[in-house]
Amino acid sequence: MRPGEPLILWDWTFSHLPDIARRVEEHLVLTGIAIGLGFVIAFVLSLAIRQSPFLYAPVTWVTGVMYSIPSLALFSLLIPFTGLSITTAEIGLVSYTLLILVRNIVGGIRSVPPEVRESAIGMGYSQWQLLWRIELPLGLAVIIAGVRVAVVTTIGLVTVTGVIGQGGLGALIIQGINQFFATPLVIGAVLSIVLAIVLDGALVFIQRRVTPWTRATQS
Amino acid sequence: MDFVLAVIAWLAAPEHWTGSDGIPNRVAEHLLISGLTAIAAVLLALPIGVLFGHSGKGGFIAINVANLGRAMPSLALLALMLPIALSLKLGLGFWPTFFALVPLGIPPVLTNSYVAVREVDRDVVEAARGMGLREGQVLRQVELPIAAPLIIAGVRNSAVAIVATATLGALVAGGGLGRYIVDGLARQEYPRLFVGALLVAVLSIIVEVAFSVFERLAVSSGLRLATAATDVHIQERPR
Numbered sequence: 001m002r003p004g005e006p007l008i009l010w011d012w013t014f015s016h017l018p019d020i021a022r023r024v025e026e027h028l029v030l031t032g033i034a035i036g037l038g039f040v041i042a043f044v045l046s047l048a049i050r051q052s053p054f055l056y057a058p059v060t061w062v063t064g065v066m067y068s069i070p071s072l073a074l075f076s077l078l079i080p081f082t083g084l085s086i087t088t089a090e091i092g093l094v095s096y097t098l099l100i101l102v103r104n105i106v107g108g109i110r111s112v113p114p115e116v117r118e119s120a121i122g123m124g125y126s127q128w129q130l131l132w133r134i135e136l137p138l139g140l141a142v143i144i145a146g147v148r149v150a151v152v153t154t155i156g157l158v159t160v161t162g163v164i165g166q167g168g169l170g171a172l173i174i175q176g177i178n179q180f181f182a183t184p185l186v187i188g189a190v191l192s193i194v195l196a197i198v199l200d201g202a203l204v205f206i207q208r209r210v211t212p213w214t215r216a217t218q219s
Numbered sequence: 220m221d222f223v224l225a226v227i228a229w230l231a232a233p234e235h236w237t238g239s240d241g242i243p244n245r246v247a248e249h250l251l252i253s254g255l256t257a258i259a260a261v262l263l264a265l266p267i268g269v270l271f272g273h274s275g276k277g278g279f280i281a282i283n284v285a286n287l288g289r290a291m292p293s294l295a296l297l298a299l300m301l302p303i304a305l306s307l308k309l310g311l312g313f314w315p316t317f318f319a320l321v322p323l324g325i326p327p328v329l330t331n332s333y334v335a336v337r338e339v340d341r342d343v344v345e346a347a348r349g350m351g352l353r354e355g356q357v358l359r360q361v362e363l364p365i366a367a368p369l370i371i372a373g374v375r376n377s378a379v380a381i382v383a384t385a386t387l388g389a390l391v392a393g394g395g396l397g398r399y400i401v402d403g404l405a406r407q408e409y410p411r412l413f414v415g416a417l418l419v420a421v422l423s424i425i426v427e428v429a430f431s432v433f434e435r436l437a438v439s440s441g442l443r444l445a446t447a448a449t450d451v452h453i454q455e456r457p458r
Contacts (some may be wrong), residue, residue: 068420072419073383076413159292192295193292
C-alpha cells in the first residue's frame with residue numbers, strides 16, 4: 001500500500017457501491033449453490049447410511065480426506081480438467097460441506113432416543129414415516145448446527161474462489177493485492193467476515209424458531 | 220493423458236529440483252513458515268487453554284474463540300495483515316503470512332486444551348488432591364497425561380490448517396508451495412499448478428496422519444483400554 005494511504009478511501013467506496021454489491025451477490029450465490037447441492041448429496045448419503053450403517057466409516061473417510069485437502073490446492077487440482085470455471089469452484093466447495101453435513105445429519109437421526117423410535121414402530125409407523133415425522137424433526141437441531149458450520153466455512157472458502165477468477169468478495173481482495181490498493185482489500189475482507197457472522201447468527205435464530213423445545217436444555 | 224505426461228515431464232525436468240524455485244526449496248520454505256507459526260500458536264494458546272481448563276475459568280472465551288476462528292476466512296485475514304505488515308515496514312511475503320496464520324492456529328489449540336483438561340474426571344482430580352498432590356502436581360501428573368490425546372488433536376488441527384493456509388502466502392509474494400499454484404495460474408502453466416497443488420495436498424495429509432499416530436501413542440497406558448473404542452474423528456477447523 002502506498003505510504004500515508006488510509007485503509008479505506010471513502011470516495012472510492014461510494015463510487016464503487018454497485019460493484020461491491022455485485023461481489024456480495026456473487027458471494028452469496030456461490031455459497032448458496034454449494035450449500036444446496038452439498039445438502040442434497042449429504043442427505044442422500046445419510047439416508048444410505050441409515051439403511052446400511054456399515055457405510056458410515058467409508059463415507060466419512062472419503063469426505064474426510066477431501067476435507068483435509070487445502071482449498072486452493074483442491075481448486076488447482078481441478079483446473080486442468082474443468083478450467084477456471086464455476087464448476088471447479090463448486091466441486092471444491094460442495095466436497096468441503098459433505099463431511100460436516102453427513103456427520104450432523106446422521107448424528108441428528110441417531111440422536112433420537114431408541115425408546116421413542118420403538119414407540120413409533122409400535123404405533124405402526126412405516127420406515128418412511130419414522131424418518132420424516134420422528135427422526136428428522138427431533139434431529140433438526142443437530143442438523144441445523146451442521147448447516148451453520150457448513151455455511152460459515154463455505155463463506156470463507158468462497159473468498160478463495162476469487163483467486164481462480166470466480167468473483168465474490170475474494171475478487172475485491174485479489175484486486176486490492178494486485179493493485180497494491182488497500183481499500184478494496186479491506187472492504188472484501190471485512191465484508192466476508194461480516195457475512196459469515198451475520199449468516200451464522202441468522203441460522204442460530206432459525207434453529208431456535210424451528211426447534212423451540214431445545215431452548216429449555218440449552219445453556 | 221497428454222496432461223498426465225506433461226505433469227510427469229515437468230516433474231522429471233532437473234531445473235525444477237534445484238535453485239530457489241526448485242521443489243526441495245519450496246517444500247523447505249513451506250515447512251519453515253508452517254513450523255514457526257505452529258510453534259508460535261501453540262506457545263500462545265496451550266498455556267492459556269490448560270490454565271483455563273485447570274481453573275475452570277474462561278470457558279466462555281475458550282469456546283467462543285473457536286467459533287470466531289472458524290468464521291474467520293483465511294484469505295480475509297491474510298488480506299488484512301498485508302497493510303498492517305507494510306505499515307510496520309515488515310515487507311511482503313513472510314511477515315504478513317505469519318501474522319495471518321498465527322491467529323488461525325490459535326483457536327483449535329486453545330479450545331481443545333481447555334476442553335481436554337476440563338473434561339478430566341473431577342473425581343480423579345479430587346482423589347489426587349486428597350492424596351496430597353499439590354496443584355502443580357495435579358496438573359502435571361494427572362490432568363495433562365489424561366488430556367494429552369485431545370490436546371494433541373488440537374495441535375494437529377492447528378498444524379493442518381496452518382500448512383493448508385500457508386499456501387495462500389504466495390498471493391502476498393511469499394515463498395512455499397503456493398508459489399507453484401499462483402505462478403502456474405498466472406502463466407497458465409497447468410503442470411506447474413497441478414504439481415504445486417498435489418504437493419500441498421500430500422503435505423497436509425502427511426501432517427494429519429503423522430499427528431494422528433502421535434495422538435494414539437500419547438494415550439497414557441492406563442487409559443489405553445478405556446479409550447480404544449472411541450473413534451478419533453476429524454474436527455472442523457479454520458480453513
